[in-house]
Amino acid sequence: MTTFADSAAAVLDAHPGGGRREAWRAFEEVGLPSASDEVWRYTPLGELGLERHAVATGPSPAAPSDAARRLAAGAGVVLTVVDGHLAPVGELPEGLSVSADDSGRSHTGQALVERYANDAFSLLNAALAPATTVVRVEPGAVLAGPVVVLGLAGSGASFARLRVEVGRGAEAVVLEYLEGGRDGLVVPLSEYAVDAAGSLTLVTYQRLDESAWQVARTTGFVERDARLRQAVIGLGGHYDRSRNDAELRGPGAANELRTTYLGRGDQVHDFRTHQLHLAPRTNSRLLSKGAVAERSRSVYTGLIEIEKGATRTDARQTNHNLLLSPSAHADSVPNLDIRENDVLCAHASSVGPLDALQRWYLESRGVERVDAQRLMIQGFFYEMLEALPAALAAPIEADVAAAVGEVARAAQVGS
Amino acid sequence: MTSTLSIQGLRVAVGDREVLKGFDLTMSTGEVHALMGPNGSGKSTLAHALTGHPGYRVLEGSVTIDGRELLGLSATERARAGLFLALQQPLEVPGVRPLDMLVAAGADPATVGARVREEASRVGLRPELLERFVNVDLSGGERKRAEMVQLGVLRPRFCLLDEVDSGLDVDALAAVARRLSSAVGEWECGVLAITHFRRLLVELVPTTIHVVRDGRVVATGGPEIAERLEREGYDGFRAPRA
Numbered sequence: 001m002t003t004f005a006d007s008a009a010a011v012l013d014a015h016p017g018g019g020r021r022e023a024w025r026a027f028e029e030v031g032l033p034s035a036s037d038e039v040w041r042y043t044p045l046g047e048l049g050l051e052r053h054a055v056a057t058g059p060s061p062a063a064p065s066d067a068a069r070r071l072a073a074g075a076g077v078v079l080t081v082v083d084g085h086l087a088p089v090g091e092l093p094e095g096l097s098v099s100a101d102d103s104g105r106s107h108t109g110q111a112l113v114e115r116y117a118n119d120a121f122s123l124l125n126a127a128l129a130p131a132t133t134v135v136r137v138e139p140g141a142v143l144a145g146p147v148v149v150l151g152l153a154g155s156g157a158s159f160a161r162l163r164v165e166v167g168r169g170a171e172a173v174v175l176e177y178l179e180g181g182r183d184g185l186v187v188p189l190s191e192y193a194v195d196a197a198g199s200l201t202l203v204t205y206q207r208l209d210e211s212a213w214q215v216a217r218t219t220g221f222v223e224r225d226a227r228l229r230q231a232v233i234g235l236g237g238h239y240d241r242s243r244n245d246a247e248l249r250g251p252g253a254a255n256e257l258r259t260t261y262l263g264r265g266d267q268v269h270d271f272r273t274h275q276l277h278l279a280p281r282t283n284s285r286l287l288s289k290g291a292v293a294e295r296s297r298s299v300y301t302g303l304i305e306i307e308k309g310a311t312r313t314d315a316r317q318t319n320h321n322l323l324l325s326p327s328a329h330a331d332s333v334p335n336l337d338i339r340e341n342d343v344l345c346a347h348a349s350s351v352g353p354l355d356a357l358q359r360w361y362l363e364s365r366g367v368e369r370v371d372a373q374r375l376m377i378q379g380f381f382y383e384m385l386e387a388l389p390a391a392l393a394a395p396i397e398a399d400v401a402a403a404v405g406e407v408a409r410a411a412q413v414g415s
Numbered sequence: 416m417t418s419t420l421s422i423q424g425l426r427v428a429v430g431d432r433e434v435l436k437g438f439d440l441t442m443s444t445g446e447v448h449a450l451m452g453p454n455g456s457g458k459s460t461l462a463h464a465l466t467g468h469p470g471y472r473v474l475e476g477s478v479t480i481d482g483r484e485l486l487g488l489s490a491t492e493r494a495r496a497g498l499f500l501a502l503q504q505p506l507e508v509p510g511v512r513p514l515d516m517l518v519a520a521g522a523d524p525a526t527v528g529a530r531v532r533e534e535a536s537r538v539g540l541r542p543e544l545l546e547r548f549v550n551v552d553l554s555g556g557e558r559k560r561a562e563m564v565q566l567g568v569l570r571p572r573f574c575l576l577d578e579v580d581s582g583l584d585v586d587a588l589a590a591v592a593r594r595l596s597s598a599v600g601e602w603e604c605g606v607l608a609i610t611h612f613r614r615l616l617v618e619l620v621p622t623t624i625h626v627v628r629d630g631r632v633v634a635t636g637g638p639e640i641a642e643r644l645e646r647e648g649y650d651g652f653r654a655p656r657a
Contacts, residue, residue: 273492287514356469361506361549364466365565366520375519379548 004157007055011128019104023113023126030120032370042270042299044239048213053157053185055128055409059085060154062180062252067207068150070395071177082152084130084160094143095170102132107163107221108191116148116189121215125189126342129159135174139167139195146173146391151188153208154179162190166198166226170316173201173389179236181212186237190218194226196250201229201389205396208236210265217218217243224250224279231388232267233396235259235403248282259288260384262403263296263328273302273317277310277343286317289384291377292328293410301333304345311342319349322380324373324411354411374408417496417571418481420445420605425476426630427457427464432459433474436630442623444572445603447595449616452627452642453649458609459503461627462577466500467493480572497522497572499565501591505558508549512560516549522568534567535560537597538590556587563594566604573605574598592618613641626652 012020031048035041064072072078079098080087088242089098104126106115116122135147153158158181164171176190186208194200208214214237220228246255254297260408261269270290275284290298301318334347354376362372378401385397420442427435434457442448446598452458463477464471467490478485485493512532535542540560550558566574566652574595583591596619598604608619624640625632626649633652634640643651 003607067595357506358468358508360469360490361502361508362511362516362519363439364468364494364500366491366569367516368491368519369489371519372491375511375515376508378506 002054002188003051004053004055005051008055008128011055011057015130015190018102018131019111019113020127021405022106022111023123026113027123028119030118030123031067032120039272039301042268042297043241044268045209047239048185050185055157055159056083056154059083062152062154064115064138064150064152065179066286067399068177068179068393071175071392072148072150073393074146075175075394076143076192077147079133079135079147079149080152081133081149081160081162083154083158086131086133093143094376095138096143096147097136097138099134099136101134101163102131105192107165119217121187122189125159125161125187127376128157129161129189131269132161132163134163134165136165137167137170140169142171143173145387146175148175149177151176151178151179152300153184153186153212154185155182157185157187160188162188164190164192164200164202166194166200168195169197170195171199173391175203175205175392177207178214180209181214182209183211184213186212186214188214190216191221192218192228193221193395194223194227194228196224198226199222200227202231203388203392203396204230204232204242206234206236206240207399208240210236210238212237212268214238215241220246220250221253222246222250222253222255225252226250227254228256230255230257231384232271233400234257234259234271235399237267239268239270241270241272243274245274245276246284247276247278249278250305251279252281253279254283256285257287258384258387260381260400261290261298262400262407263290263292263298264294264407265296267296269296269298271298271300275304275317277306277313277314277315278302280309280311280313282310282313287384288317288319289381290330291322291324291380291407292330293324293407295325295327297329297331299331299333300349301335302347303337304347304354305334305337306340306345308339310340313340313343313345315343315345317347318382321351322377323353324377325406358397370408370412373411374405377404377408405412417603418605420573421477421479423477425461425464425478427446427460428472428474429460429470434465434630438476438576438627439629439632440625442605442607444605445599446623447599447608447621448533448623448625449621450607450625450627451607451611451644453611456627457630458611458627459577462500462575462609464580465575466490466491466498471560478568496569499569499571499573500575500577501559501562501566503578505550505562507551507552511549513545513549513565515567520569530568531564534564534640536638537567538563538594539586540564559587559591561584563591566596568597571604574608576608578609578611588615589618595619599620613645616641628652
């Protein structure tokens with residue numbers, strides 16, 4: 001059996017450029033995290049078994065599922081990325097370009113190895129992803145339909161890298177979708193750059209196999225008066241870690257982030273956010289909502305950081321968790337780091353079961369318990385789904401409703 | 416077909432306090448019964464215990480519809496056996512739409528939309544209010560009317576009406592009373608109206624009145640009971656010494 005190290009060495013031999021060797025060396029120096037690192041304390045790192053995941057040397061023969069096809073049906077443009085390899089792209093609307101970038105650089109111009117120094121999984125991505133898929137919206141362009149990036153992961157270790165660049169005053173809706181990854185390790189690394197007065201609505205939708213390990217990281221770069229609206233939805237994965245950072249770099253920049261997760265079985269959903277306010281009058285709104293059933297658990301750790309000089313910043317984070325079984329567990333850890341006085345900043349979090357009286361009310365109308373729970377869990381997520389872009393909402397809502405149905409049934413068995 | 420609701424020797428505790436202390440009542444579909452008594456006599460406890468509210472503990476007794484025991488059943492099964500409770504303060508269920516609730520409760524998805532609009536107009540409720548989440552952002556009167564819409568769609572065999580008259584404006588009260596009166600004619604709904612005012616009974620004329628004191632029925636009869644109440648107040652109906 002090919003081990004991770006052997007297959008990684010083969011990838012590096014075949015594609016030594018683009019800063020890959022440097023990134024690999026940096027990974028070797030940093031090493032995998034351990035549970036004694038605070039930010040990894042909830043991660044079952046002992047189950048990762050990095051060595052069992054061989055790196056694909058080319059795209060695995062994966063075909064999009066029916067769910068992926070339904071999402072693609074609402075798209076203006078569909079891009080298919082298999083294990084980080086961008087499939088041939090058809091005709092594109094005016095103002096949109098798609099390319100593969102093998103320079104090994106971040107949007108910031110830094111080498112990836114510098115930008116993501118000390119982050120073992122991002123360094124692995126920098127070393128082993130085939131290239132960065134770049135989706136660029138030209139300044140002033142307003143795309144008519146969403147760009148759907150169908151990310152398919154084979155088994156083994158799968159590294160995809162995406163950069164979305166929205167030019168000055170441009171507007172776009174992008175869905176970054178991910179499925180597959182049976183028994184695999186999936187490490188996507190994404191950057192979303194929105195130039196002055198631009199607007200990007202970005203949906204990250206993770207529907208990996210429930211045996212997959214995902215360690216994802218995204219960073220938004222939001223310039224003056226630009227807006228990045230994000231929805232992150234995590235349904236799949238055995239261990240689903242998603243770190244979503246945003247840098248509010250210009251005055252008036254805004255980031256809205258809604259994360260939604262549903263856990264059952266032994267799933268772990270581990271969400272990390274970091275909103276970095278660098279400029280005056282920047283605005284961030286975080287709303288994170290999750291439900292955990294059976295033995296699943298969730299972690300929400302959010303940091304709002306406000307730099308000196310980011311006056312009149314307004315930053316809020318809210319995290320609500322539904323506990324649907326006595327064995328399920330949710331941790332909520334909001335943090336603030338404020339170095340400026342003239343700001344508004346707030347956080348709120350809650351962890352608890354479904355309201356027993358509301359459930360009784362529905363039951364006293366003749367609703368079965370499992371349906372009452374399904375309706376209430378769906379209601380809990382209502383405000384998350386309501387914010388989805390119209391062209392993409394229906395298939396995602398249907399998937400979430402199906403997942404809620406399963407979670408409600410699991411909760412029924414557990415209660 | 417006439418059904419009979421029978422409550423025998425019911426003892427119910429709220430926390431450590433026994434509130435119903437051997438409650439007996441029998442009624443049939445097509446009848447309107449009023450349960451009158453002072454505050455704290457156990458009227459609301461009866462309604463909540465019958466419908467399986469989690470805060471009420473049944474210590475002893477029996478509640479049957481046509482001989483089928485309800486007390487071991489879940490709240491859902493009791494509702495499906497024919498019990499419907501209109502609450503004093505209908506609960507808000509954020510995120511859940513009335514139509515979804517009614518379909519989950521057994522209403523026909525093909526016709527429920529039309530049925531809801533029809534029932535809403537009968538009780539003078541603007542139908543768009545039923546596009547809001549269950550009882551959310553509705554006034555007290557609108558909630559009571561919304562529950563009458565549920566009743567009209569679900570057509571239960573028995574409706575327990577818990578203190579529906581407290582804090583309700585006269586128009587809403589009349590609308591609720593009229594809807595229940597027609598329900599008695601339409602599908603022989605049995606109505607047990609819990610109240611401590613007589614106001615409701617002007618529109619909703621009871622066939623039988625029960626006076627409850629200290630967790631037991633102390634008198635049962637026709638309109639003469641109401642007249643006696645008018646003259647003597649509840650003090651005229653002392654609980655017999657146990």
